Amino acid sequence: MTDAARDYSETLFLPKTDFxxxxxxxxxxxxxxxxxxxxxxxxxxxxxxxxxxxxxLHDGPPYAxxxxxxxxxxxxxxxxxxxxxxxxxxxxxxxVPGWDCHGLPIExxxxxxxxxxxxxxxxxxxxPQAMIxxxxxxxxxxxxxxxxxxxxxxxxxxxxxxQHPYTTMDFASEAQIxxxxxxxxxxxxxxxxxxxxxxxxxxxxxxxxxxxxxxDYVSDQVWVKFPVRRFAITEQPEIDRxxxxxxVLIWTTTPWTIPGNRAISFxxxxxxxxxxxxxxxxxxxxxxxxxxxLSEKLAEDVFQHARVKA
Numbered sequence: 001m002t003d004a005a006r007d008y009s010e011t012l013f014l015p016k017t018d019f020x021x022x023x024x025x026x027x028x029x030x031x032x033x034x035x036x037x038x039x040x041x042x043x044x045x046x047x048x049x050x051x052x053x054x055x056x057l058h059d060g061p062p063y064a065x066x067x068x069x070x071x072x073x074x075x076x077x078x079x080x081x082x083x084x085x086x087x088x089x090x091x092x093x094x095x096v097p098g099w100d101c102h103g104l105p106i107e108x109x110x111x112x113x114x115x116x117x118x119x120x121x122x123x124x125x126x127x128p129q130a131m132i133x134x135x136x137x138x139x140x141x142x143x144x145x146x147x148x149x150x151x152x153x154x155x156x157x158x159x160x161x162x163q164h165p166y167t168t169m170d171f172a173s174e175a176q177i178x179x180x181x182x183x184x185x186x187x188x189x190x191x192x193x194x195x196x197x198x199x200x201x202x203x204x205x206x207x208x209x210x211x212x213x214x215x216d217y218v219s220d221q222v223w224v225k226f227p228v229r230r231f232a233i234t235e236q237p238e239i240d241r242x243x244x245x246x247x248v249l250i251w252t253t254t255p256w257t258i259p260g261n262r263a264i265s266f267x268x269x270x271x272x273x274x275x276x277x278x279x280x281x282x283x284x285x286x287x288x289x290x291x292x293x294l295s296e297k298l299a300e301d302v303f304q305h306a307r308v309k310a
Contacts, residue, residue, distance in 0.1 A: 033154065042159060049092035057083055061098035061168070063105045064142040068152045080158040095160035097153065101142035101169035104203070104211050110137050111203075125204055139169055219253035223285070223302070226250065226264060228293070242276055246291040249302065271296045276309050 036042075057079060062072055079095070086093035114137060115122050123130040150162055166173060184190035198207035225247035234240055248264055266272070277290045286292075286303065294302060 029155075029157075033157065036159070042161065045087060045159070046092075046094065049087060049094075052090060052092040055083070055086040055091035055093040057093075057095060059095070059098060061100045061166075062149065063103070064099045064101050064145040064149060064167075065105045065109045066145060068149055072149075072153075073156055076153055076156055076158045080156075080160075084159065095158070096164070096166060097150070097158075097160050097162060098166040099142070099146050099149070099168070101139070101146070101167050104200075104205060104207060106138050106142055107134075107203070107205060110134070110141055122204075142167075142169060220255060221251065221253050222255040222258075224250050224252065224255075224258060225292070239274065242274060242291045245289075246274065246293055249292045249294040251298075273299060275299060275303065277303070278309055 059079060062068070062075075083093045083095045111122055114120070123134050125131050125134060146165075146167065150165070154162060168174075181190070198209065198212055199205075200207050226249075228243060228246045228248065231240075231243045231246075234243070250264060252258070272293055273296045275292050275294070277286045277288050277292075280286050280288055292302075
């Protein structure tokens with residue numbers, strides 16, 4: 001046999017396997033999930049872990065307002081890795097999925113699909129009956145996407161108690177929230193106070209802080225001198241003399257907070273210097289003889305129009 005006709009694959013001694021050369025994931029993945037369901041894998045895991053120490057992963061629930069995306073996938077797959085690992089380490093590691101069924105994201109979708117796209121006015125939510133009907137629409141919408149997302153999460157291979165999820169719109173969950181609130185009322189830790197609540201005059205609904213996007217704003221900045229009133233004697237007469245008239249220099253973009261200022265923060269990880277101004281233009285804010293305490297890294301920027309000695 002010539003080298004040209006030789007099959008060099010015969011010279012490779014590789015292990016034999018029944019696994020196919022190609023993964024065939026589009027076909028294999030549904031088969032794996034079907035097998036887990038046939039085996040009742042979730043219940044088997046719970047039975048095997050019964051009586052063990054519990055590992056609990058508090059899962060922040062997604063909004064039930066659309067198909068899942070790559071962010072959902074990353075979130076759920078990583079958490080599935082954690083809970084499965086803890087199960088194999090000997091814990092009763094149960095994952096109970098949940099959904100957030102309240103808030104502006106769901107209201108916004110209802111308005112978009114049921115009103116704006118059909119050029120219908122949004123219901124007058126000051127009318128109690130209109131409010132009830134609007135909430136029913138939101139509840140039905142959330143339930144629909146809960147079912148869709150549940151099946152999509154299953155397709156990711158995430159193992160959990162999919163038959164008994166928790167949802168914020170469950171009447172039992174809402175009742176439990178009310179019970180917990182009454183505990184605060186009974187032990188005297190519940191009080192009535194004043195707090196600003198974001199309100200959308202367009203949507204006529206309360207807004208969470210995470211739902212607010214602020215317009216860019218250029219803040220005024222100010223440098224402020226805080227005189228040193230007391231200091232520890234260093235036993236270095238020259239240093240002590242300069243400290244008597246020194247001031248701590250701070251920078252802020254919230255000058256309206258200065259009247260309420262009660263402390264200045266220092267860090268043990270930052271080097272500070274004591275600087276005395278030796279020369280400066282007459283119109284400069286720093287005057288000859290002024291002594292300041294500030295971070296060494298800031299000194300060059302602060303004293304760009306003045307000469308100092310450290």
